[in-house]
Amino acid sequence: MKYLVLLLxxxxxxxxAHELTPTYPKLRSSYLEDVLQTNLKMWNAxxxxxxxxxEVTDENWNDxxxxxxxxxxxxxxxxxxxxxxxxxxxxxxxYICTKSLLEKGxxxxxxxxxxxxxxxx
Amino acid sequence: xxxxxxxxxxxxxxTEALAxxxxxxxxxxxxxxISETPGVYGNPNPYQLTTTPTDGGVQPIIRYDVxxxxxxxxxxxxPIDFSSAPTLDxxxxxxxxxxxxxxxxxxxxxxxxxxxxxxxxHEYEMTVAGSTWFKISSLxxxxxxxxxPAGTYTAVVEAECIPL
Numbered sequence: 001m002k003y004l005v006l007l008l009x010x011x012x013x014x015x016x017a018h019e020l021t022p023t024y025p026k027l028r029s030s031y032l033e034d035v036l037q038t039n040l041k042m043w044n045a046x047x048x049x050x051x052x053x054x055e056v057t058d059e060n061w062n063d064x065x066x067x068x069x070x071x072x073x074x075x076x077x078x079x080x081x082x083x084x085x086x087x088x089x090x091x092x093x094x095y096i097c098t099k100s101l102l103e104k105g106x107x108x109x110x111x112x113x114x115x116x117x118x119x120x121x
Numbered sequence: 122x123x124x125x126x127x128x129x130x131x132x133x134x135x136t137e138a139l140a141x142x143x144x145x146x147x148x149x150x151x152x153x154x155i156s157e158t159p160g161v162y163g164n165p166n167p168y169q170l171t172t173t174p175t176d177g178g179v180q181p182i183i184r185y186d187v188x189x190x191x192x193x194x195x196x197x198x199x200p201i202d203f204s205s206a207p208t209l210d211x212x213x214x215x216x217x218x219x220x221x222x223x224x225x226x227x228x229x230x231x232x233x234x235x236x237x238x239x240x241x242x243h244e245y246e247m248t249v250a251g252s253t254w255f256k257i258s259s260l261x262x263x264x265x266x267x268x269x270p271a272g273t274y275t276a277v278v279e280a281e282c283i284p285l
Contacts, residue, residue: 017155023192023284046156095283102204102277111204112156112181112278119284 017045018052020098020116027087027120034089040118041082042098044075049114051075051101054083059094066093072101094120151188152247152282158182160257160278167268170261181257182222183280187247194283195245200259200276207272211264218258219243225251246285255280 020042030037042052051074056066067086075081087093097117162170163177172178185195199217203209221232228249237244247253257278263269 017153017186019151019153021151023151048156048159097281111159111275112183112280114154114156114183115279115281116152116154117281117283 017043018049018098018100018114018116019043019045020096020118023118024121025096025118027091030086032086036087036089036091038085038087038096038120039082040085040096041080042075043078043080045078046100046114047077048111049100049102050077051103052098053101054085055095055097055099055115056085056087056093057095057097058092061095064091064093066091096120151186152193152284153186154280154282155184155186156181156280157184157254160259162259162261162274162276164269166266168263168266170259170269170274172257172259181278183255183257183278184252185247185255185280185282186252187250187282190250191246191248192285193247194285195247195253195255196279196281196283197243197245197255197257198241198279199243199257200261200278201241202276203261203274204277205273205275207270207274209263209270211267213264214262215241216260216262217241219255220258221245221253222256223252223254225253229253 020040022040025038025040027036027038051072053072054068056064058064065088068084073081085096095117097115099115100113102111102113158179158181160172160181161179162172164170165176172180174180183197187193197219199219201215221229224230226249232245232253235246259276
C-alpha cells in the first residue's frame with residue numbers, strides 16, 4: 001500500500017519537477033588522452049522553467065574546469081537531455097549539478113529555484 | 122509434407138525463445154524536486170511583505186521525492202534578498218523559516234527536529250524514502266517601518282538536492 005501511494009505521488013507530481021540521474025555517475029576514459037568523461041540525464045518537468053545551468057564543483061563547492069556542449073541550455077517542459085561532461089584526468093570534481101534559471105516575473109511572488117546534484121565517488 | 126513440420130518446429134522454437142525472455146530492471150537512487158505551490162507576498166502593512174496566509178500571502182511549498190533512504194540531503198534557503206524589486210534606499214530586514222508540512226511516511230516526523238540550520242539555510246537528511254513537503258515562510262520589513270516603494274517584488278527560494 002505504501003508503495004502504491006508512493007507510485008501515485010511520483011506519477012502525479014511531475015507537473016513541476018526537476019530530476020538528474022544517475023545519482024553517482026562514474027568517470028571513464030574518453031576518446032581524448034588525459035580526459036575523462038561521464039554522462040548524465042536530466043528531465044525537466046517544471047512548466048515554469050526553460051533554462052538550466054550546469055555546475056561542476058569540488059567537495060568544498062568550488063568551481064572546477066569542465067567542458068560540455070552547453071553550460072547553459074534550454075530544455076522545454078517534459079523534455080529529456082543527455083549531458084556529456086568532460087573533465088581533466090586529475091580533476092577534483094565531486095558534484096555535478098543542474099540549476100534552474102528563473103526569468104524575471106511580473107507578479108509579487110517568491111519563486112522556487114531548484115538545484116539537483118550528482119556526486120562522483 | 123515437410124512444410125507443416127518446419128512451421129511447427131519454428132513455432133516451438135519461437136515459444137521457447139519467448140519463454141526465456143528476461144525482464145531486467147534497476148532501481149537507482151533518485152531525487153526529484155517539485156515546486157508544488159509558488160509563493161506570493163502579501164502586503165499587510167506598507168513596510169511589510171509576507172507570505173503569511175492571514176496577511177494575504179501564500180507560502181511556497183516544495184516537495185522532495187527520494188527513491189532510496191540515506192542517499193540525499195535537502196538544502197532549502199529562504200530568501201534574504203529580492204531578485205527583482207524597485208530601487209531601495211534603506212535596509213530590508215529578512216526573516217523566514219522552513220518546516221515539514223506533510224510527509225508520506227510517519228518516520229519523517231523528526232525531520233524538523235534533526236535539521237541543521239545556519240543563516241538562512243535549512244538542511245534535512247532524507248533518511249526515509251518517499252515524499253516530503255516543505256513549507257517556506259518569508260517576511261521582509263523595510264527600514265524602520267518605512268513604506269516599500271510601489272512596484273513588483275520577487276524573491277527566490279533555493280531548493281537543492283545533494284547526494285550524501
